[in-house]
Structures are given as structure tokens and as C-alpha cells.
Amino acid sequence: MNIPVCIPSITEKEVEYVTKAVKEGWISARSPYVEEFEKKFAEWVGCKYGVSTSSGTTALHLAMRTIEIEKGDEVIIPSFTMIACALAVVYCGAKPVLVDADPETWCMDVNQIEDKITEKTKAIMPVHIYGNMCEMNEINKIAYIHGLWVIEDAAEAHGAEYIGKKAGSLSHIGCFSFFANKILSVGEGGMLVTNIGLIFKRAQWLKDMAFNSDHPAYRFVHNEIGYNYRMTTMQAALGLAQLERAEELIEARRRNAKLYMELLEGIDGITLPVEKPHVKNVYWMFGILIDKKKFGINRNKLMEELAKKGVGTRPFFYPMHLQPCLKYLGYYDGERYPVSEMLFEQGLYLPSSSDLTQEEIEYVVKCIKELKR
Numbered sequence: 001m002n003i004p005v006c007i008p009s010i011t012e013k014e015v016e017y018v019t020k021a022v023k024e025g026w027i028s029a030r031s032p033y034v035e036e037f038e039k040k041f042a043e044w045v046g047c048k049y050g051v052s053t054s055s056g057t058t059a060l061h062l063a064m065r066t067i068e069i070e071k072g073d074e075v076i077i078p079s080f081t082m083i084a085c086a087l088a089v090v091y092c093g094a095k096p097v098l099v100d101a102d103p104e105t106w107c108m109d110v111n112q113i114e115d116k117i118t119e120k121t122k123a124i125m126p127v128h129i130y131g132n133m134c135e136m137n138e139i140n141k142i143a144y145i146h147g148l149w150v151i152e153d154a155a156e157a158h159g160a161e162y163i164g165k166k167a168g169s170l171s172h173i174g175c176f177s178f179f180a181n182k183i184l185s186v187g188e189g190g191m192l193v194t195n196i197g198l199i200f201k202r203a204q205w206l207k208d209m210a211f212n213s214d215h216p217a218y219r220f221v222h223n224e225i226g227y228n229y230r231m232t233t234m235q236a237a238l239g240l241a242q243l244e245r246a247e248e249l250i251e252a253r254r255r256n257a258k259l260y261m262e263l264l265e266g267i268d269g270i271t272l273p274v275e276k277p278h279v280k281n282v283y284w285m286f287g288i289l290i291d292k293k294k295f296g297i298n299r300n301k302l303m304e305e306l307a308k309k310g311v312g313t314r315p316f317f318y319p320m321h322l323q324p325c326l327k328y329l330g331y332y333d334g335e336r337y338p339v340s341e342m343l344f345e346q347g348l349y350l351p352s353s354s355d356l357t358q359e360e361i362e363y364v365v366k367c368i369k370e371l372k373r
């Protein structure tokens with residue numbers, strides 16, 4: 001057996017859409033395909049506007065720029081997340097201020113946010129970790145009281161729901177990634193969604209060099225620092241096919257998770273992911289925690305042994321307060337985030353591709369059971 005940790009699900013439909021676009025001569029970022037993908041994706045999420053980008057990271061950076069995060073500002077992010085969240089803030093010269101994770105959902109602990117708010121705080125960036133949802137009502141309430149923006153990082157949570165609303169639609173701006181291993185994928189790409197017309201316009205403008213549209217003669221007069229964060233037509237065409245398969249791809253992730261949970265239930269030393277009653281978890285990656293004392297071997301050893309049996313895994317995120325690149329900026333000296341540290345030490349995710357078969361999942365679980373001491 002050789003089971004990679006995650007591979008994309010590509011069918012004839014994707015090949016057909018991309019081929020059609022290319023044959024028609026549409027390859028740049030300006031095409032009906034890109035517009036259609038933006039419109040349909042935003043609609044699917046439950047937002048008015050979509051702005052496609054070259055990646056999830058650039059969507060986050062663009063979001064920071066649209067709300068004018070600048071040098072000296074602070075943005076509250078979880079300590080337990082992927083580096084892109086911190087990078088988007090750092091690219092603006094601002095400081096990512098951290099809160100620890102909730103030990104049950106692994107998402108930002110909402111009870112720790114208010115203590116971190118200062119005069120400099122401009123925004124909160126909740127991240128829906130591994131397809132689970134943050135407590136958005138509490139976060140929005142805090143943001144409202146303190147006059148802060150809320151930017152959701154929904155890169156790992158396509159189709160996840162919080163009280164019936166989709167991830168990305170529960171705040172001022174939602175950001176998605178379509179990287180190869182994400183639930184909906186175009187290879188490399190991202191999307192910013194919003195209901196705020198001015199944010200939409202500004203994001204569209206900044207992601208495309210901030211060309212001047214006042215008069216054709218002054219097109220090449222640039223009033224602000226813009227970017228080339230454009231998505232190509234090939235990506236958008238692939239995205240349109242994936243979007244048509246969204247429910248299938250999400251249900252596959254959930255079906256895999258359900259089977260893993262049934263088979264792993266009750267093994268001493270393994271903690272499984274949770275799905276709160278008001279949340280739909282889409283299990284982007286199926287993560288588990290290994291308690292060495294009870295399981296017999298530690299997370300690293302388990303990963304090594306599974307690799308020998310052909311089972312691909314990845315460790316959980318390395319917490320932001322320990323990241324050398326951020327510490328180098330002089331941040332987080334001596335700060336501790338014990339839940340994030342525990343998650344990094346104990347967490348790993350198992351093969352999670354949408355196309356995983358029942359036999360493959362059974363094999364992974366059999367290997368884990370054999371390795372328990």
C-alpha cells in the first residue's frame with residue numbers, strides 16, 4: 001500500500017473545462033471564465049462579491065490591504081495556524097498578536113481575544129482549522145464592541161457551516177485557498193469574498209496593479225501600491241468544474257472522517273476531532289492527537305512507523321510564537337501558548353484525500369492499531 005496524505009480529485013469534467021477554455025484562446029486573467037468562477041463561488045458561499053487571487057496567502061494579504069492594515073497596527077490571529085495568516089499581517093508591516101487554541105476544536109479560543117485588544121488593534125482573523133469552525137458569534141460580538149474588522153481565513157473550510165451559514169460568509173471578508181490539497185482545488189489560487197461593495201472594488205483594483213480607471217489616457221498612472229495577484233483562466237476553468245462537484249467533494253471528506261472515527265473510537269491515547277451541534281465540520285484534514293503515555297509511542301514515532309507502511313501523514317502546525325521567522329522580528333519573547341504547543345507535539349493528520357477508499361482507511365487504522373503499545 002502507498003497512501004499519500006492528500007491528492008487532488010480530478011475528473012473528466014475538469015479536463016474538459018480547462019481544455020475548452022484554452023482551445024477558445026482564453027488563458028490570461030481577463031476572461032469570462034474568471035468572472036463566472038468569482039460570481040458562482042461567491043454565490044455558493046453566500047456572499048455578494050468574489051475576487052479571485054493567485055493563492056490563499058495573496059487573498060489574505062489583499063484583505064489586509066483593503067482594510068488598510070499598516071505599520072504599527074495589530075491584528076489578532078490564532079497561535080495555532082498556518083504561517084500564511086501571520087505573513088499576510090507582516091507583509092503590511094503590522095504585528096500579528098496571538099491567542100491560544102481551544103483544546104477541543106483546535107480553533108482560536110474566543111475567551112482569550114479581549115485581553116489582547118489594544119489601541120493598535122484593527123482586526124481579528126479567525127481561522128477555521130482543519131475544516132472545523134470558530135465561534136463566529138462570539139468573535140463578531142467582540143469585534144462589534146471594539147470596532148474591529150473580522151477577516152475569516154476559510155482556506156481549510158470550503159462548505160463548513162456555522163448555524164447554517166457557510167465559512168467565509170460570517171464576517172466582513174472571507175479568504176479561501178484553492179491550493180492542490182484544499183477541498184476545492186485549482187492547483188494554485190485563492191478567493192476573497194465579501195458583501196461590502198467598497199471592499200470588493202478596492203480588492204479588485206489592488207490585485208490588478210491598481211491601474212487608473214478614471215480616464216483611458218491615464219491608465220498607467222498608479223495612485224497606490226498594487227499587486228499582480230491575478231488568477232488565470234486555466235485555474236478558473238478548473239475551479240468551475242470543482243465547484244460543480246463541491247457537495248460530492250465535501251461529502252467525501254465527511255464520509256472519510258466518519259469511517260475513521262468509527263474505526264478509531266475507544267483506542268486509549270487517541271483524541272479524535274469534534275463536531276459541535278451548531279457546526280458542520282468538513283474535515284479538510286483528518287487530524288488526531290496521540291498521548292504518548294497512553295498510546296505507548298509518541299507522535300513522531302507513529303509518523304515514522306506509518307511512513308514505513310506506506311501511509312502518508314503530516315504533523316500539526318508549528319505554533320506562531322515559536323516560528324523562527326517571526327521571532328527574528330522581535331515578536332513573542334517568552335510568550336507561551338500551551339494548547340498550541342500541545343497540539344503541535346501530539347497532533348498529526350492521516351490520509352485525507354476525497355477519493356480515499358474504504359479499504360485504504362481500514363488499512364491506515366489497522367496499521368495504527370498494530371503500532372499501539
Ligand SMILES: *Cc1c(COP(=O)(O)O)cnc(C)c1O
Pocket residue numbers: 055056057058081082084085127153155156177178179188189190
Ligand atoms: C492553505 C492555507 C493558506 C494559504 O493558502 P495558499 O493558497 O497555499 O497560499 C492560508 N491559511 C490556511 C489556514 C491554510 O491552510
